[in-house]
Amino acid sequence: MLAIFGGKPVRERPIAARPLVYSPEIIKDIEEVLRSGALVSTHGKWVKAFEEELAKFVGVKYAYATTSGTTALHLALKALGVGPGDEVITTPFTFAASATAVLHANAVPVFADIDRETLNLDPASVESKITDKTKAxxxxxxAGHPAEMDAFMKLADRYGIYIVEDVAQALGAEYRGRRAGSMGHMSAFSFYATKHITGGEGGAVATDVAAYAERARLIRAHGETEKYWYEILGYNYRMTELQGLLLYHELRRFDEFQRAREEYVKALLDGLSGLEGEGLLAVPRPKPYVKHSWHLVQVLLSVERLSKPRDFVVDALRSEGIGNVSVAYPVPLYRTPLFQRMEGHGRGCPWSCPFYGRKVSYERLPNAEWAAERVVSLLVLPNLTAEDAADTAKAFEKVLRELRR
Ligand SMILES: Cc1ncc(COP(=O)(O)O)c(C=O)c1O
Incomplete structure (x- = not known):
């Protein structure tokens, strides 16, 4: 009997994130920062050291750390000059920040549809949404699967628009041999607790173009060119030294974390292959020319063949002890009240901005709707094991075979 109906769960002890164990070396470094009192990046060495390592890792000239992935996206858009009257195209099948950063930059988000195989933006759909207002x-x-960057960079050249890579979920992923975050005009990273490396919170922007980097550096710290001299509108998006320290050390362990992630994913995909053969679910396989960095495994349920909706399946899996299951994402962004009401900053800005002077309409996009109805996401953490993966596959078998129509 399913655990959700009172049966015995597959896992007595639910699968859960366990805190990382920090080495004595890291604890010593933390103690040194605390004793020195140099907690801010303007007086310490760690954020700078992390930025240098990150730039090397991604394969770009410049990287600047920020407080979060959201502020990194905002900073990237501002550094490229996105502002009032501009449209920025993005996917509705993502975390809110990919689109709210556009609103924060006072520009209007426009949604394009996704590709059913990778669940990433479809370049053809993006092209169909380009207008004379499109800036980026x-x-x-x-989930860690790189988007079709060659096609997007071609659109950028053809239409004179910018490409901002949102690498929040894809640190270390590769597209045709190039690291995610090294291909667009600017890129933004997140180091939130569930991400590939974390400082608790944190983010970064990266670019190869000196002029964008310099603008990002200025905007990150009040637009101040000299002490108390403000050249342009800026913010305070600086990371602390303790975050920089943790991220510096975690980035050095990236390969080790990634090997553990890959082992878990391999065991999980093997375990789910039976259900895939029965047509009860599908797991999109990485394209042959990419390296997937596996932030999430996106499982697509054959909802037409199940007697209960996706959300019930998720509750049932959780009851079986699969604690790392979630839905990314249950609703395309354009259907949430933020984009339906269009109140934004107040008085309808930026949609009602006279510099914009148009009316955007957020119609439903078929592939985003299709994905949102059937996706079940498994968070991939470096402390999950092949045994966790086998239990997860067992729980899927138990639940889906029971609910099969
Ligand atoms: C695709 C994507 N973009 C942006 C963000 C925002 O990052 P943060 O939570 O660090 O602000 C996230 C975070 O979950 C994300 O998944």
């Missing part, structure tokens, strides 16, 4: 595209590498 925020391309998300969803």
């Amino acid at each position: 595209v925020v391309v998300v590498h969803l």
Whole structure:
């Protein structure tokens, strides 16, 4: 009997994130920062050291750390000059920040549809949404699978628009041998707790173009060119030294974390192959020319063949002890009240901005609707094991075979 109906769960002890164990070396470094009192990046060495390592890792000239992935996206858009009257195209099948960063920049988000195989933005759909107002595209590498960057860079050349890579979920992923975050005009990273490396919170922007980097650096710290001299509108998006320290050390362990992630994913995909053969679910396989960095495994349920909706399946899996299951994402962004009411900053800005002077309409996009109805996401963490994966596959078998129509 399913655990959700009172049966014995597959896992007595639910699968859960366990805190990372920090080495004595890291604890010593933390103690040194605390004793020195140098907690801010303007007086310490760690954020700078992390930025240098990150730039090397991604394969770009410049990287600047920020407080979060959201502020990194905002900073990237501002550094590229996105502002009132501009449209920025992005996917509706993502975390809110990919689109709200556009609103924060006082520009209007426009949604394009996704590709059913990778769940990433479809370049043809993006092209169909380009107008004379389009300034940029925020391309998300969803779940760790890189988007079709060659096609997006071609659109950028053809239409004179910018590409911002949202690498929040894809640190270390590769597209045709190039690291995610090194291909667009600017890129934005997140180091939130569930991400590939974390400082608790944190983010970064990266670019190869000195002029964008310099603008990002200025905007990150009040637009101040000299002490108390403000050249342009800026913010305070600086990371602390303790975050920089943790991220510096975690980035050095990236390969080790990634090997553990890959082992878990391999065991999970093997375990789910039976259900895939029965047509009860599908797991999109990485394109042959990419390296998937596996932030999430996106499982697509054959909802037409099940007697209960997706949300019931998720509750049932959780009851079986699969604690790392979630839905990314249950609703395309354009259907949420933020985009339906269009109140934004107040008085309808930026949609009602006279510099914009148009009316955007958020119609439903078929592939985003299709994905949102059937996706079940498994968070991939470096402390999950092949045994966790086998239990997860067992729980899927138990639940889906029971609910099969
Ligand atoms: C695709 C994507 N973009 C942006 C963000 C925002 O990052 P943060 O939570 O660090 O602000 C996230 C975070 O979950 C994300 O998944």
